[in-house]
Amino acid sequence: MAVVETPSPDGRARYRRILRFAARAIAQTWWYELALPRVGLRRVAERTRARRLQRTAQRFRGLAVDLGGLMIKVGQFLSSRLDVLPPEVTRELEQLQDEVPPVPFPAIRALAETELGVTLERAFSWVDERPLAAASLGQAHRARLAEEDARLAGFDEVVVKVQRPGIDRIVAVDLAALRRVARWLDRVRIVSDRVDMPALVEEFATTSNAEIDYLHEAADAERFAMEIADRSRVAAPEIVWERTTGRVLTLADVTAIKVNDVEALRRAGIDPAEVAAEFAAVMFDQLFGDGFFHADPHPGNIFVTPGEPGEDPAWRFTFIDFGMMGHVPEGLRRGLRRLVLAVAARDGAGLVSAIQDVGVLLPTADTADLEHALTQLFARFGGMGFAELQEVDPREFRAFADEFGEVMRSLPFQFPEDFLLIIRAMSLTSGLCSALDPTFNIWEAVDPYAQRLLAEETRGVVRDVVSRVVSFGGTAARLPGKIDALVTRAEEGRLRVESPAVERKLDRLDLAVRRVVSAVVFAALLVAGAILQATDSVSGIVLMSLSVVPLLHAVTAGVFSRASARGRGTRGGGRRLR
Template sequence: MSDAGNMRARYRRITRFAARYLVQAWWYELFLPRLGLSRISAHGRAARLQRIAQRFHVLAVDLGGLMIKVGQFMSSRLDVLPPEITKELEGLQDEVPPVPFPAIQAMAEAELGVPLERAYSFVDPTPLAAASLGQAHRARLSDADAAQTGLTDIVVKIQRPGIDEVVDVDLRALRRVAGWLSRVRLVADRVDMPALVEEFAATSMEEIDYLHEAASAERFGELFRDDARVGVPEVVWERTTRRVLTLQDVTAIKINDVEGLRAAGIDPSEVATEFAAVMFDQLFADGFFHADPHPGNIFVTPRVGPEARPWTLTFIDFGMMGEVPDGLRRGLRRILIAAASRNGKGMVDGMRDVGVLLPSADTAELERAMTKLFARFGGMGFAELQEVDPREFRDFAIEFGDVVRSLPFQLPENFLLIVRAMSLTSGMCSSLDPAFNIWDAVEPYANRLIREESGNVVQGFARQAVSTASVAARLPQRLDELATRIEDGRLVAQVPRIERRLDRVERMVRRVVSAILFAALLIGGIVLRADEAILGTVLMAASVLPLLHALFAGWASGRGPA
């Protein structure tokens, strides 16, 4: 099959997968509950959702490209997606075979404009790492470049051939699916799917532009230039293009290699505490953060000599970076302070200030759930949570998840990356130290923020007092105006003339219900036949009855008075 044919087949495979399971979700989660069949809808829901996630996992690994990135983002959406899906996808990594070295060599030579043996004195044909967008090879600079840069051992990151076309097809398919979802009110009321896909597209296009990644690496290095906790590889600009990135080789102990850390005399629990502090600084102080801090992108580098620090956290892979605008950063600080003080209402207010919750959202249930969450689990570390009765934890998680998913959420710019970064940070720290308590890291940081913003709090109280006084001053006049309108008979309520239309509506309802039931049974049967042939066939046969009823009701109503 030609490349164009392969791309068409890829597009169809993604959209067909989405269409099939969107119809299935509509059938079970929307249509059956409207008929009063919620119990049937709930039966087997966990297994059904897990099966969908498993099949998406297989699809993502098979297709590669952006599909793996989509799965990774979905695994961090605990606020929107049920745990059966996020749990199944949380281990999704770039499980793709490497591109044969001759193809990689041809790509690199076309980009650099010189034979590979002239650009580098040595390139290892076996990749150090292979991902869905590119792969990395160990190499050494030529003598001339080594003398100029002061570096010898480097890592060359080379894009997979044809990845531009793959990304373009994947984004077109995702935009199509987002368009479908935007027509579903349940989804559209909570999240702007087309805008979310565009944010994901912008991040993806930056990730395949190695010049952008190189600039991000330098910017990140500048932020931590005087911080002995953090190390960043140098960029070899002379051997860097949009599709080839050459960096200093900083390979060391992977941050999640607990045995390796202990063998080097490094306490994993100290690494967890330091890593959390560094990520907090990026998010709440600098506003420019590493959005993909998984174990393969962070090393712990032992230091020798008279330096004060025995080790450094070394970050690599700056393709996925996030920025936190000043306004959003201030809102996140308020959320952090509320979390540290176990203030459920303050947490919800902070979420509203950040823009995660729409202004129209009724947050009474969320405030109650947050207060209950802090009262029962606030301050607990990962190890303590493991000792909680699983049934209690599961029941609360279901209740809390239902409350969160019922509210109208929207995602501010870059918020998805913030959620991803914090989720990976928490998971990393817990794997380094099962007794790690995120509250121990949050509280000192929040206390510092409280001290920094104490002056702003006083000013805020003053502004609120002035606003309250202003409202109170206007209140008597507004009440007087309302009383006058009532006395004059000018306060009226306009009611539609329902009586004359009632008969017509009743006739229309019968036809509409029958038509919807016919379509639902027919589509549901088609969808289910692939997995449950008998049930699918029965549903398709049963669809004939509401079809006949719709036709008969239409004929009968046509004979009656209009």
């Protein structure tokens, strides 16, 4: 999508209003954070900082609610940037709700008919004019497919999601304003040293443009359905492609029990605690297994669908709204697995190392404070569930959060977009599970998954070690022959030797190589056997027993080699090396 630098006339007022707010916030920050400290009034700035930041966040919240559109998304996006913004700001922005007054149905009808190329009466046998849900970018209506479409689809009850009229122009104007603000901030060294603002805005632009492209969302919905096709616990709605365009999305109506409706779950005979545990497992599989995950798993986007009597499983999760999906590349996925293992082991240093491997923290960063903070976190709160955390003194919690947040903001890192979506998904998952089950413990949910990852890692190590053993064995079998051939050429005069010590050195090299190779093979077999014994005791014992052979060779090779060398020296016809 082209960058919009000059908004159309109807968007200029909106554009200028956003820039005025940004200019005021930047000027206020410059005055208090840069100017006052230079004239000896640093304490004044520090004493008023929390209140000023909160007021600025409140003004932005009011601006976002008033303008609607993309500005609400901006607030929600910034509320997750714990690496960039202080808690006074993120706490205020977290209160933004993506709920706005619905668009009158005549405007929705006009846009839908223009997109579909037919009247709504032709496309559907019935459409509910009352919106099922209204958000900043679009709204949804229940409908029923026309008879022929229903016969082809195999169902007739659908939900039609229609974009808010003019939202593409609003998004373009908002992104143009945000790009201008990003360029302003990029000229401020205190900001540019901490974060690449233009890149941050482009991350947000990519997500926003994907979210208003319903064909993209439909493709992601189908991909998600394919990824979970072999999992009976998870489902996704079918897409009605004949009634889907870039601005209209029609999909099967899968409305069921809202995932956080505890009373409805109990009436259906479903244990909310079981739902919490299963939901955590489902999200872990998406994040660390498939690498393609639903990045907006809030309660409005997940239903619990009861099965037919006698069906196994008795219920399943049905995900909707695939406008915000995350992809985890294989390299990042390996790093995330290390993160899970470090969290499960309550290993602060290991967690810092994994964070560096993931690439969100520069290798040159001084991580001593972060390791200390994480160690304190695990020591004080590690293993606590939501109910136990509620019993912690709020002042202690607040003091630790402030200290930890200060450490995080002092380090030179910035999360990539996919990593931000991971954090968002995990945060929503933890909150939802805790709402379903007050005794839910995220640590206990991580542990079984970490054990599974550890078993997979162990099998991978065993395969690698066995492969190395075979490789070393082949090398060990070939090296003595090659060295003997080299010595033979030297004895036959086909290798020019200028020093009388060469033959003796070759003998020693031959002996050293044989012993080193034997020692390596012994160690490889022993380690492989020890690791494998945990999962396959028979194979483990066999490998450990075989390790005795190269061990004996490594120990005794020197004795037999020296005896052989003395024999060659006696039979050498007076050609002795001194």
